[in-house]
Amino acid sequence: MSEIKKQLFEQLALITQSLASPQRIELLDYLAQAERSVDELSQLTSLSTANTSRHLQILKQNGLVLMRKQGKSRLYKIAGDDVIQLISCLRRTAENHLAEVTRLKQNILPSYIDKEAISSKELLSKMNTCAILLLDVRPLKEFEQGHIKGAVNISPESIEQKINDIPHDKTVVAYCRGPYCAYSYQMVEALRQRGLKALRLEEGFPEWKAAGLPFEINQVV
Amino acid sequence: MSEIKKQLFEQLALITQSLASPQRIELLDYLAQAERSVDELSQLTSLSTANTSRHLQILKQNGLVLMRKQGKSRLYKIAGDDVIQLISCLRRTAENHLAEVTRLKQNILPSYIDKEAISSKELLSKMNTCAILLLDVRPLKEFEQGHIKGAVNISPESIEQKINDIPHDKTVVAYCRGPYCAYSYQMVEALRQRGLKALRLEEGFPEWKAAGLPFEINQVV
DNA sequence: ATATCATTCAATTACTTAATTGAGTAAGGA
DNA sequence: TCCTTACTCAATTAAGTAATTGAATGATAT
Numbered sequence: 001m002s003e004i005k006k007q008l009f010e011q012l013a014l015i016t017q018s019l020a021s022p023q024r025i026e027l028l029d030y031l032a033q034a035e036r037s038v039d040e041l042s043q044l045t046s047l048s049t050a051n052t053s054r055h056l057q058i059l060k061q062n063g064l065v066l067m068r069k070q071g072k073s074r075l076y077k078i079a080g081d082d083v084i085q086l087i088s089c090l091r092r093t094a095e096n097h098l099a100e101v102t103r104l105k106q107n108i109l110p111s112y113i114d115k116e117a118i119s120s121k122e123l124l125s126k127m128n129t130c131a132i133l134l135l136d137v138r139p140l141k142e143f144e145q146g147h148i149k150g151a152v153n154i155s156p157e158s159i160e161q162k163i164n165d166i167p168h169d170k171t172v173v174a175y176c177r178g179p180y181c182a183y184s185y186q187m188v189e190a191l192r193q194r195g196l197k198a199l200r201l202e203e204g205f206p207e208w209k210a211a212g213l214p215f216e217i218n219q220v221v
Numbered sequence: 222m223s224e225i226k227k228q229l230f231e232q233l234a235l236i237t238q239s240l241a242s243p244q245r246i247e248l249l250d251y252l253a254q255a256e257r258s259v260d261e262l263s264q265l266t267s268l269s270t271a272n273t274s275r276h277l278q279i280l281k282q283n284g285l286v287l288m289r290k291q292g293k294s295r296l297y298k299i300a301g302d303d304v305i306q307l308i309s310c311l312r313r314t315a316e317n318h319l320a321e322v323t324r325l326k327q328n329i330l331p332s333y334i335d336k337e338a339i340s341s342k343e344l345l346s347k348m349n350t351c352a353i354l355l356l357d358v359r360p361l362k363e364f365e366q367g368h369i370k371g372a373v374n375i376s377p378e379s380i381e382q383k384i385n386d387i388p389h390d391k392t393v394v395a396y397c398r399g400p401y402c403a404y405s406y407q408m409v410e411a412l413r414q415r416g417l418k419a420l421r422l423e424e425g426f427p428e429w430k431a432a433g434l435p436f437e438i439n440q441v442v
Numbered sequence: 443a444t445a446t447c448a449t450t451c452a453a454t455t456a457c458t459t460a461a462t463t464g465a466g467t468a469a470g471g472a
Numbered sequence: 473t474c475c476t477t478a479c480t481c482a483a484t485t486a487a488g489t490a491a492t493t494g495a496a497t498g499a500t501a502t
């Protein structure tokens with residue numbers, strides 16, 4: 001094989017090597033939601049600061065995340081929508097070919113398994129034809145850095161507190177971080193117990209945004 | 222973080238770890254074109270048989286390829302279209318974020334750089350509106366295992382020999398293995414030197430098939 | 443100046459990788 | 473039946489890479 005082709009494969013392997021660590025995948029999973037500092041990420045993942053910093057540098061070196069300095073902190077974010085799509089592809093492949101993933105997904109939330117999830121496409125068409133209340137069930141910080149156009153935020157901790165304010169005349173669609181996130185399941189479960197019509201969006205916000213669908217950002221004050 | 226989420230990330234890392242070796246990416250690149258035996262792959266990649274076999278087993282263990290026995294040989298093939306899409310995503314990410322890839326791609330065939338490539342979408346619409354001759358520029362074996370519907374095969378070695386038979390009244394579109402493959406560039410170059418109107422399809426056959434676009438298979442006799 | 447946040451360094455431990463060897467198996471042909 | 477071909481397997485090598493920690497250093501804001 002040509003030398004150049006070999007070198008190209010080596011470059012592709014740089015990307016996969018960056019992704020070949022559960023810790024770094026977890027970091028990317030958090031970064032897919034919002035830009036964050038080393039310290040925040042270190043707390044979210046329970047890795048030491050030094051270790052988190054090193055993992056982030058490997059990701060940065062291979063182009064998967066970007067960094068900017070802000071005051072005392074350094075904020076990291078996903079380098080682009082293509083990276084989110086790559087992780088989505090990865091998830092899909094794992095689900096299709098690794099039996100263990102299927103098993104784990106069934107265990108993640110046995111009581112909330114919901115066959116009635118709708119796709120982004122279905123949501124878009126429903127929004128045109130009937131009254132939908134779109135709920136973003138993620139921490140406020142993530143909502144502020146981007147959410148589906150028209151969505152209303154109810155952070156996971158405040159579900160119980162705010163749930164009674166939700167009007168009964170609309171179909172509720174809830175979404176959260178993505179396929180491995182429990183929040184939208186919990187929300188749908190809670191709404192149904194109260195007799196509301198509730199559906200879960202299959203995709204999370206990162207996939208929605210990466211697909212080029214309409215979203216909006218609330219500037220942090 | 223929940224234990225299950227950690228385990229899910231570990232499963233994702235199994236896939237990326239399988240892909241985290243230039244040799245295995247190369248093997249997958251060949252397998253994306255056609256089902257092949259260990260021996261064939263060993264010759265294509267210049268790896269020893271035992272080494273090739275071992276790499277293939279790692280890929281198989283993590284669900285990226287499938288194996289079947291046929292007579293004395295064991296034939297390996299890509300496990301599914303999702304794997305081809307994953308590799309496409311990977312390539313895209315590498316091109317977007319690694320400067321070295323851009324540099325290498327410019328070097329791969331400096332004389333054949335062609336801005337006039339068309340996408341699969343454009344090809345499909347062109348096929349409805351004007352007379353197109355679609356050329357598959359890959360070895361016959363790969364063509365036989367699947368090619369774009371309506372395509373005619375001219376194997377890379379026989380370009381010079383068959384090129385004068387190509388009618389001048391049609392627009393020629395040539396495709397080959399994919400973005401890192403030189404054959405379609407060579408074909409377009411040769412056709413243009415003879416004054417024919419020729420375009421290159423951006424995508425290779427694996428991407429076309431993985432996108433669910435129409436293809437056909439010639440059964441090997 | 444001092445506190446805060448992050449990076450870097452050095453050292454340790456653990457794992458991965460590629461390649462090789464030699465034995466072993468299984469299918470098919472002579 | 474035995475030989476050849478095609479591949480696998482298990483064990484081993486050497487080299488390399490990775491993950492992690494704690495301490496030291498560097499940068500920035502108050």
